[in-house]
Amino acid sequence: MAQRKSQTLKRTVGVRLLTLYGIGNIVGAGVYVLIGKIAEPAGYLSVIAFLLAALVAFAAALSYAELAARFPVSAGISVYLYEAFRAKRLSTVIGIFLIVAGAISTATLLKGFSGYFYELIPLPPPLIMATAMFLLLAVMLKGIKESVSAAAILTIIEVGGLLFLVGSIIWSQPQALGEFNLHFSESLSDISFPAIAGVISAAFIAFYAFIGFEDMVNIAEEVKRPQKAFPIAILIAMATVTLLYVAVAIATLGILTPQQLGLSSAPLADAFETATGNAPGIIVVISLLATLNGIIVNVVMGSRFLYGLAKRGWIPAWFAKVSGSHVPARGLVSMGVIALIAASLVPLEFLAQTTSMLLLFVFLAVNVSLIVIRRRDTEESRRLRVSPSAMPWFGAIASGALLVSQVVI
Numbered sequence: 001m002a003q004r005k006s007q008t009l010k011r012t013v014g015v016r017l018l019t020l021y022g023i024g025n026i027v028g029a030g031v032y033v034l035i036g037k038i039a040e041p042a043g044y045l046s047v048i049a050f051l052l053a054a055l056v057a058f059a060a061a062l063s064y065a066e067l068a069a070r071f072p073v074s075a076g077i078s079v080y081l082y083e084a085f086r087a088k089r090l091s092t093v094i095g096i097f098l099i100v101a102g103a104i105s106t107a108t109l110l111k112g113f114s115g116y117f118y119e120l121i122p123l124p125p126p127l128i129m130a131t132a133m134f135l136l137l138a139v140m141l142k143g144i145k146e147s148v149s150a151a152a153i154l155t156i157i158e159v160g161g162l163l164f165l166v167g168s169i170i171w172s173q174p175q176a177l178g179e180f181n182l183h184f185s186e187s188l189s190d191i192s193f194p195a196i197a198g199v200i201s202a203a204f205i206a207f208y209a210f211i212g213f214e215d216m217v218n219i220a221e222e223v224k225r226p227q228k229a230f231p232i233a234i235l236i237a238m239a240t241v242t243l244l245y246v247a248v249a250i251a252t253l254g255i256l257t258p259q260q261l262g263l264s265s266a267p268l269a270d271a272f273e274t275a276t277g278n279a280p281g282i283i284v285v286i287s288l289l290a291t292l293n294g295i296i297v298n299v300v301m302g303s304r305f306l307y308g309l310a311k312r313g314w315i316p317a318w319f320a321k322v323s324g325s326h327v328p329a330r331g332l333v334s335m336g337v338i339a340l341i342a343a344s345l346v347p348l349e350f351l352a353q354t355t356s357m358l359l360l361f362v363f364l365a366v367n368v369s370l371i372v373i374r375r376r377d378t379e380e381s382r383r384l385r386v387s388p389s390a391m392p393w394f395g396a397i398a399s400g401a402l403l404v405s406q407v408v409i
Helices: 002-006 017-031 031-070 076-085 088-120 125-140 144-172 176-189 193-208 212-220 227-253 257-263 267-276 281-310 329-345 348-372 393-406
Strands: none
Touching: 002 212, 017 212, 017 227, 017 281, 031 076, 031 088, 031 176, 031 193, 031 227, 031 257, 031 267, 031 281, 031 393, 076 088, 076 212, 076 257, 076 281, 076 348, 088 125, 088 281, 088 329, 088 348, 125 144, 125 281, 125 329, 144 212, 144 227, 144 267, 144 281, 176 227, 193 348, 193 393, 212 227, 212 281, 212 348, 227 257, 227 329, 257 267, 267 281, 281 329, 348 393
């Protein structure tokens, strides 16, 4: 009996922790690391790039919220595809895509973490990344509640840090908003095809800053009352993050030029120092915590995905083994090792673009799955809908269009 219990996950996460987990996953993934890479091609139209990426991500988020309520199990996207098409091989391949995307996303954050940490202590980046991953794995191996609680605390700190950054810039340099508005208006009045291409290219990178909500569904077997919790948590997380990103983009572009942000390895720290004249130590520390948070939730996602696929017999059963603390330890360690290798070998921008490419394809598949599943709805299952009938169609078209446009551009 003890052996059987040890092979199950426990429902210990409520809607508040789930919401903070989602916000931390999304925020930790992007703005601290990639604001410069977004500003460089889009210039002062970066706000439009963020909003365009948010629109595509929001449509996918609505579909995820509904599917998580319908099928509250690990390995979300693979299960949704299987329920829609009964194609085990397709479900497995897409699941592996998402695991790879999670590992690449973790690698992106590890590189971002090493860049910010180097501002404090100039140690070799490989040593910084390996030490960070080892310590985080130690926390994650203790249990899901410990992992999500740690992520929630880090989320509160990092959201507070972004608000502190914006407030500090506006307080120290009140003209920053006027500077941004001036350059933004000039950019809009001088719109051209190269400018539009720059915004679309930036939106493709900015899309990476919104990913994370899809990771929430992979702890579905550890969430209390998932049918109610997921729609609420995912939508609050997405709305909160969009407002934060727009505020940060406006504030930083009111202080630094897009070129200055693009050349910086710690863009938010540089914006703070330029605006206030103070050493950016506090921003660097908060940025470090933000990237650590993103690493936690990505590794947790990948490990639960491996567990969910293995439990269904779609990948080796080795990954379905659960430790005495009710966590898929083998998946956690595997995700950590793969991410470390990728972070050591691959450039940051390529990591972000590759992750965005994989996830846009996955989001296209999620929206199509929901369209198919809705066609079989009964009166009872129709009550689980969280968006209008046209929304998954819009999500599928938008995801496909952004994917195709990036390839073309």
